Amino acid sequence: MKNIFSKNKKTNAPKLNRNISRRDILKNGMSGAAAFSLRSMATGLPVGFLLSGAMPAYAAQAKDQKLILAMSDDGESINCYAPGTYSSDASNALSTIERPTTAQLGTGVLGTINGNDVTALDFSEMASFNLGDTQVDAARYLSYLPEDLRERLGFFHLRTAANGHPEGPNVHGVHGGLTAVNGRGVEEIQSALMQEMQLNSLNHNSLLTTPMVLGNGRGLATLKNEGIAITRYSPLDIKNLFLGGEASVDLNNMKRLYENTIDSMYRDIKQNGSTAQMNFLDAHALSRSQAVILGEELGDLLSSITGETNTDQALASVGLIKANLAPVVVIRYAFSGDNHSDTDLSGEVAASIEQTNAIVQLWDLLKTENLQDDINFATYDIFGRTFGRNSEGGRDHHNSHCTNFMFGSNVKAGVVGGVEAWDNSGIRIARASGINSTTGLMADADISLDETLVAYCRTLMAMQGIPEERIAIRLPSSKTVYGALKS
Numbered sequence: 001m002k003n004i005f006s007k008n009k010k011t012n013a014p015k016l017n018r019n020i021s022r023r024d025i026l027k028n029g030m031s032g033a034a035a036f037s038l039r040s041m042a043t044g045l046p047v048g049f050l051l052s053g054a055m056p057a058y059a060a061q062a063k064d065q066k067l068i069l070a071m072s073d074d075g076e077s078i079n080c081y082a083p084g085t086y087s088s089d090a091s092n093a094l095s096t097i098e099r100p101t102t103a104q105l106g107t108g109v110l111g112t113i114n115g116n117d118v119t120a121l122d123f124s125e126m127a128s129f130n131l132g133d134t135q136v137d138a139a140r141y142l143s144y145l146p147e148d149l150r151e152r153l154g155f156f157h158l159r160t161a162a163n164g165h166p167e168g169p170n171v172h173g174v175h176g177g178l179t180a181v182n183g184r185g186v187e188e189i190q191s192a193l194m195q196e197m198q199l200n201s202l203n204h205n206s207l208l209t210t211p212m213v214l215g216n217g218r219g220l221a222t223l224k225n226e227g228i229a230i231t232r233y234s235p236l237d238i239k240n241l242f243l244g245g246e247a248s249v250d251l252n253n254m255k256r257l258y259e260n261t262i263d264s265m266y267r268d269i270k271q272n273g274s275t276a277q278m279n280f281l282d283a284h285a286l287s288r289s290q291a292v293i294l295g296e297e298l299g300d301l302l303s304s305i306t307g308e309t310n311t312d313q314a315l316a317s318v319g320l321i322k323a324n325l326a327p328v329v330v331i332r333y334a335f336s337g338d339n340h341s342d343t344d345l346s347g348e349v350a351a352s353i354e355q356t357n358a359i360v361q362l363w364d365l366l367k368t369e370n371l372q373d374d375i376n377f378a379t380y381d382i383f384g385r386t387f388g389r390n391s392e393g394g395r396d397h398h399n400s401h402c403t404n405f406m407f408g409s410n411v412k413a414g415v416v417g418g419v420e421a422w423d424n425s426g427i428r429i430a431r432a433s434g435i436n437s438t439t440g441l442m443a444d445a446d447i448s449l450d451e452t453l454v455a456y457c458r459t460l461m462a463m464q465g466i467p468e469e470r471i472a473i474r475l476p477s478s479k480t481v482y483g484a485l486k487s
Contacts, residue, residue, distance in 0.1 A: 014277070016053035016268045022207050030233075033207045034241050034249045037324045041294055042258040043265075044286035047207055047324065050261070053273055055280050064201050065408070065464050066321045068362070069190055069211070070333035070379045073168040073219025076355075077336035077348050077395055079384035079403035081139035082155045084418045086126040093421035093430045097387040099124040099139075104344035111353040113144040114360045118353055123345075131155075132413025141356065149363045153407045154484050156459070157417035157432045158452035162382045163399035165338075168219050171382040174457055174475065180226070183473045189380060189457050191225040192474055194328040196466045201327070208326045214238070214313050217332035219382070235312035238319060239305040242298065254295030258288055298322055301369070310358030314365055321375060333358070333379060342394035363407075376408030378460055388427030400431035400449070404456060406484075408463055416440040416459075416484045417452060440483030447479050454478035459485070 025036045040047050048054040079085065080097060087094035105120040112118060118141055127140035131150050145153070162171045170176075172188040180187045181195055194211045210225040213232045223230045242249050250257075262285060269277050286294075302319045305312045310333075317329040335355045336348040359377075366372040384402035385395035401419060417440070422431040432452055434445025447455045458480040461471045471480060 014053065014272060014274055016272050016277075018051055018053070018268065020051060022051070025207055030241060031249060034323065034325055036207060038249055038251075038254070038295075039257060039261045040324045041298070041322070042254050042286070042291040043261050044284055044290070045261075045265070045281070049277075049280065050265070053269065053277050055277065064197065064327060065410075066327045066375045067193060067197070067329070067464055068317050068321075068375060068377045069193070069328060069330050070377070071190070071219055071223075071330055072217070072333055072379075072381050073165050073222075074334060074336070074338040074381075075383040075385050075397050075402070076334060076379075076381055077339065077352070077385040078405075079157075079398065079401055080387055080395070081123060081142065081352070082157075082403040082405070083131065083136035083138040083142075083415045084155065084157055085387070085403075086137045086139070088126070094419060096429055098389045100345040100349055105346055105349065110346075110349055113141055113353055113356050114146060116144040118144075118349075120349065123349060123352070130413075131415070134414035136415055141352070145356070146360060146363060148367075149360070149407060151413055152409060152411050153405065153413050154411045155403055155405045155415045156456050156481075156484065157415070157419060157435075158402055158404065158456050159400045159432045159449050160381070160383050160402050160453050161399055161450070163397045165218065165382075168382045169222050169224070171453070172223065172380075174454055177454055177475060177477055178457065179474050179476070187226070187474070188224055189460070190223060190328060190330050191230070192457075193460060193464060193466075194225075194326070196461060196470055196474065197327050197464050200464075200466050200470070206324055206327050210326075211328040211330050212317075212320050212326040213330040214316055215308065215332035217334075220330065220332055223330065233316075234308055235305045235316035236307065238316040239302045242302050242319070242323070251295045251299045254291045255288055258286070258291035294322075297369075310354065311361055314358065314362040317362075318365055318369055318371065318375070321371070322369065336385060336395070339385070340390060340394045340396060341392045343392060345389075345393070348395070373409040376406065376411070376463055378406035378408075378463070379404045380460075386427045387429040390427060396427065398428050400425075400428065402432070406460070406463060410463060410465075410486050412440075412484055412486050414440065414484075416481055418442040435481055436483065437479040437481050438483050440481050447481070451478035455481050 025032045100120045100123045102120045109117045122141040123139050126137050127143045128137050129143040160171050173186045190211045210230050213230050305315050313331040320329050335352045339348050381402050384398040386398045390396050417435040418433045419430045420433040433442040435447040436444045455478045458471050458475050462480050
């Protein structure tokens with residue numbers, strides 16, 4: 001496995017005689033990586049420091065932003081309901097966008113979102129509400145998202161230029177525009193994010209150099225890192241990794257794990273280290289009681305996993321990040337799935353209700369774990385669904401309009417880009433607009449329609465704290481939309 005970390009910040013601190021490397025640990029598979037990551041979790045010490053005594057080159061320890069990236073190759077219909085796709089002007093192309101009708105779905109309650117009853121009108125009727133300080137018009141069901149989530153929720157209109165499921169790898173690689181670490185070759189977005197986050201990491205809090213991918217949905221099977229398929233795990237696999245008995249990592253032994261690790265570190269630093277390393281150890285090591293509590297909390301979290309649902313994905317994702325196993329976790333999401341034959345759009349409505357509740361549940365979980373400022377969330381789709389309906393009543397693929405969204409502590413709530421009329425487009429009706437990189441608005445666009453996918457990927461990198469000089473190497477074209485982020 002290539003070691004990308006050699007390009008990271010250097011330290012003049014003496015190297016300790018740890019007699020262990022990332023490669024040695026990973027030879028034992030995922031259980032070996034998980035066991036070592038728990039040492040970092042139990043002690044509060046960065047992986048790099050545990051391995052070699054390397055200390056971050058900064059004065060005050062800061063937390064690195066982690067990422068849950070939700071991906072789909074089906075094309076999700078949230079682009080038909082997002083802010084920017086509604087208009088009360090009958091002459092506007094947006095007024096012809098087709099949505100569920102009470103004539104087909106009735107007027108009864110179809111489900112609930114965040115405790116609010118949902119009917120067909122919540123999808124067809126527009127509501128005005130705030131995303132942060134920005135007032136938007138969108139499907140009424142989106143107004144049921146928690147207010148504190150909407151304070152950091154941003155929607156991004158873009159064109160992926162893909163129109164079929166097999167084109168997923170092309171979009172993941174930004175049509176060849178996303179380079180490898182050295183600026184040559186091609187990489188995929190989930191792996192480039194992971195690599196750059198590790199290169200930019202202050203704490204080296206992960207052994208792995210590939211994202212953790214959860215679920216077996218279409219599209220996730222094609223994900224690669226440096227051209228090699230990424231292994232997928234189910235939420236139950238993650239539960240069993242930590243709670244599965246003799247073959248699993250033992251969360252009940254956090255006190256002993258803490259004591260053995262700290263004792264070994266003190267001996268090694270005393271013999272081979274420096275005063276600075278000893279001071280770092282004293283300043284950043286957790287207590288024994290903290291280690292035990294962290295183990296119990298992780299055990300409680302993972303023990304709630306029962307299958308492969310959205311809730312299980314959320315629990316496994318947060319558990320992996322809490323255990324410092326990977327800073328990027330990829331999950332599957334679906335607001336409609338591939339709904340060509342969704343005659344009355346009832347499937348779209350049901351999936352949208354379920355997925356919106358999954359977002360709310362993830363947000364609540366992040367707050368419960370006090371991780372809402374440490375973990376960002378973003379979606380990544382390969383195309384949207386058509387605004388109009390096909391002859392069967394469902395939606396086809398839209399190669400020129402897709403809506404992704406993100407939330408995080410550094411996301412400026414609101415809408416990036418928008419939708420413009422598109423002549424002779426059939427049931428696609430309209431397409432994404434260009435974007436102004438400074439404001440994020442449609443007006444005075446300096447990012448063309450064809451550059452919006454690159455701009456989104458650049459903005460994801462910036463959201464994760466990756467510096468512009470590295471973004472420019474990985475994605476040399478287009479611009480970063482800093483108007484989507486808090487300054």
